Amino acid sequence: MECHDRSFVIAVDLSFAGDDARFEAVDRTGTYAITEGYAAKCGYSVTVSPASGRAELRASYFSCHTDKRDDRAFAFRFNLLSRRDGDVVYGLNKTCVPSLKWSPREVSCELNYMEVSVDSGVSCAAGTKEDNRNVLRHAHGSSTSDWQVMFQRDEEQMEPMSLRDAEEQGYAFHLGGERLVFRTPYGQPDSFMAMVNGIPVEVVHATLVSRRRWSLIMVDLVATCSMHQGAYEDDGHVVFKTPEAPYPGPNVTRVGVSFDGGIFEDGGSGDVVTENDTVRIRIPLDAKGGLRKSFASGDLYEFYTFHVHLEQMFEDEDAETRLRLHRMLTTPLLPRPLFTQNRSVIEERLFQVYLGDVPQDVRLVLLRLNGREALYTNSCSVAAVAQPSRGHGYLLKVSFDDPAVTQRYQQVYGTVQYSLDINYTLSVLPENELYAYSVSVTALAGPSPPVLNAVCSESGISFDADHWAFDFLWSIGVGSDTLTPELAARRGYKMSNQSHKLQLDVPLHSRGFRYEEITLERFLGTFEILVKERQTGAVEKAVTKTCPFVTSELIVCSTDGRMTVVADLSRITPSGAAPSTSNLLDTFCGPAEADDTRALFSFPLNSCRSKVKLHRGHVIYQNEIFYSGSEDADERFESDDPGTGSVIFTKRPAAGIGTAALRGPVTTTRAAPTTAAAMRSSATPARKRLGSNPAVRYVRVSKHGKPHTDVKKGANGYGWQRGRNGIDF
Structure with a gap:
């Protein structure tokens, strides 16, 4: 809510109040709905602007239900009725004290009405200023029933009528306080159109008459308002014209223009030129205070709206006159073309298409690629890009390998033609009007290998x-x-x-x-x-x-000639014994890690007294695990098949008893926390053999670039084999 020089303004967001928000005027007698006709008669103007998303109420300081305190302070009371969250009423109250001194004559050409006010200093056609002051003092002290009004059309004098009859026809009068006010909607039967310097103007000429005893009081109230609707020029300007003076004779002292209803500035954001008795205002489309709106109807269009506030000051023999004019100028529908740029990068196998010049009130709501709705994945993305001077844009990135891309192999050239038909669906806010825009792009590149x-x-x-x-x-x-x-x-x-x-x-x-x-x-x-x-x-x-x-149990032979073994020793160690005390054939080769049941050994093939055998052109490496606290068991690891290895549990038989091999599935469990291996001693542990327990899980290891070797079965079982040039499993 703001107090302007000659009006009180309320602006509300449509997002808060809703599109069907309404206003009511409130005074001591009740509430009054501000309808279109009532607003023009009583000094209100209501505008709803989807472009700005606001509804605005402007109330004259002399509007019908304003509490006028000696025409120096003006108290306003309104209700805002919103149905957005049910029927809700918001009270809006404010008192305004104009900071700008009143001129003797003031004329307001509002959007929907004309208003004239004069004070006691206004001269009449005859008599002295003192006589005029006496006349106006008499007018201020008279009741409206003492007054009549006569209208003149061109030079035709109409019959007088009472103010009550005039008010029933839509006119309004204020005779109290320091000023006398007359207001009329545009297009009343008693007003007329005229051409001044080729500009259409609407003129209303009312004469207030009061007879009392031997006195005849007459007050002329004349308003002349430019009805020029504005014109659009192809160079991107809106032009508005108004006569330099409303009638012949006065001296023009000042012209000011504003586009937001605030303080007037000479020229404002537009180009103001006075020539041939005409004030011509050229407004660029990007002028501060202008509003733009998109519109979709087959193609995409836009229009611009400017709330032009013009102030002219005149001086003549009688007094100074201030004319204020408020007009809403709107351009015709102007095409708003979008553009696309193909920014594809062949080396990266990537389509990049930029859609630009998208207005700020337009959003991308759907994207189709080759007739399929786009799925935003690692190979397809779209991002909004700021474009301050002309709205914004969207950058679409689609990999050549995206399933939506059409591919056509050109055998002659050994290349693939990648094609993408892009269909954008855009929405104009807040109406959600849809607009479709399409573009196609192609690229030639080598075929892409499959994605695994x-x-x-x-x-x-x-x-x-x-x-x-x-x-x-x-x-x-x-x-x-x-x-x-x-x-x-x-x-x-x-x-x-x-x-x-x-x-x-x-x-x-x-x-x-x-x-x-x-x-x-x-x-x-x-x-x-x-x-x-x-x-x-x-x-x-x-x-x-x-x-x-x-890890459960395994054997791995790496390409650098190293063997790694994880073995479960619970079968050869007594309950509670630590596998960390186990060793290989070399008693100094202990485990690198151990827990309660298992040990991990990692050693070079040629170390730890590994046994080496030659068999059919291959070298076989074999070693065994011993536990020093057991005199009747050990574990041997060797090869079962080419490329595989196993750990075999062996227990020494009693005299005269043969050895039997037992094989079957092995159940593995997650390892317990690791303990450090114990230091090795030089003592050689006792070794005894019995039949083997079930074989553990096998591990295959590739040669990793080494020449191929094989593993063969020897007379004493299977073993790790090392070829002449490397190790293979």
Whole structure:
């Protein structure tokens, strides 16, 4: 709520009050709904602007239900009726004291009415100023029943009528206080249109007459208001015109313009020129205080609205006159074209399309790519981009490999044409009017290899890939071998090659796994899939997945010639004994880690008195685990099959009793906390052998780039084998 120079203004947000908010005027006699007709008669103007999202009430200081205190202070009482959250009434009260001194004559050309006020200093056509003051003092002391009004149209004098009859026809009069006021809506029968310097104006000429005894009192009240609607020029300006003076003769002393109802400034944000007795105001579309609104009807349009407040000051023989004019100028619908920029980056295989010049009251609500609703993923995203001078924009990024992109292989050139039809659906706020905008982009690039996804599981690693458009160009391999159903079956992989998807499940310990960071708690297993060009065999990319697994029992032989063993020693140690006191054939080779039941050994193949055997061109390494507190058991680790190893529990038989091997499944559990290994002694522990317990879990280890070797069965069982150039399992 603000007190302006000659009016009181209330502005409310439509988001708070709702689109159907209404105002009521309140005084001692009751409440009065401010309808369109009532507002023009009583000095109110109400505007609702979707562009600004506000509803505004402007009330003249001489409006009907204002408490006028000697025309120096003006008390307003209004109700705001909102139905947004049910029927809610908000009381709005304020008292205004004008800071600007009243001029002898003041004319207000508001949006929906004209108002004239004069004070006791106004001269009449004849007589002295003292006579005029006596006339007006007589007028102020008279009741309205003593007065009549006569209207003049052009030079035609109309018959007098009582003020009561005039008020029934929509006119309003205020005869109390320091000023005499007359108000009329536009387009009344007693007003008339005229052309002044080629500008249409509406003129109302009322003469108040009072007869009392031998006196005849006459007061002329004349208002001339420009009805120019404004014009739009192609260079982006709105032009408004008004006569330099409302009637011939007065001396113009000042012209001020404002676009927000505040303090007037000479020129304001527009270009004010006075020539040929005409005031011409040119307003640029980006002038401060202007409002813009988008509109969708097939195409996208916009229009601009300016609340122009013009003040003119005149001086003539009688007195100074202040004319205030308020007009709302609106441009016609102007096309608002959007634009797009193709910012695609071929090297990154990425479409980048920028949609710009999107107005601030327009939002992107739906995006379709090649007829499919866009799914925002790692390969498709859209982001709003600030564009201060012209609204904002949207940057769309879509990978060439996104499922929505159309691909067409051009065999002659060995390239792929990637195509994307983009359909934007935009919404104009707050009406939610929809507007569609489309653009197509294409790019030529080499074919993209398939995208493989990998996930971990308790039992291994799984890979999957959607079938790609040009699968005939690529092959998938494990190491140097091409992945086929036969290879998968031979190595124990589970492969499913459906029409739309390839699925490969690689169990833990399968051939091709690599193992790292082995502890009693866990170890890391890594498997790698290669995507190759089918024609040349060149590796296009590798998909490597590393997963953590819980350690139970295992044997790993690494490519740097090192053996790592995790063994459960609970079968050869007495209850409560510590596996940390166990050792290999070399009593100084103790475990690197141990807990209550298990021990972890890690040592070079040629150390710890490992036994070396030659068998069919291969070198076999073998060692054993002993516990010094037991005289009848040990553990031996060796190879069972090519590429695998096992830990075998052995107990020495009594005299005359043979050795029997016992094999079956092994139940593994999570390891307990680790304790440090004890220092080794030089004593050689006693060793006894019996039949072996069930074999533990096997581990396959790839040669990792070393020449291929094999493991063969020897006369005394299986053993780790080292080839001439490396180790393979």
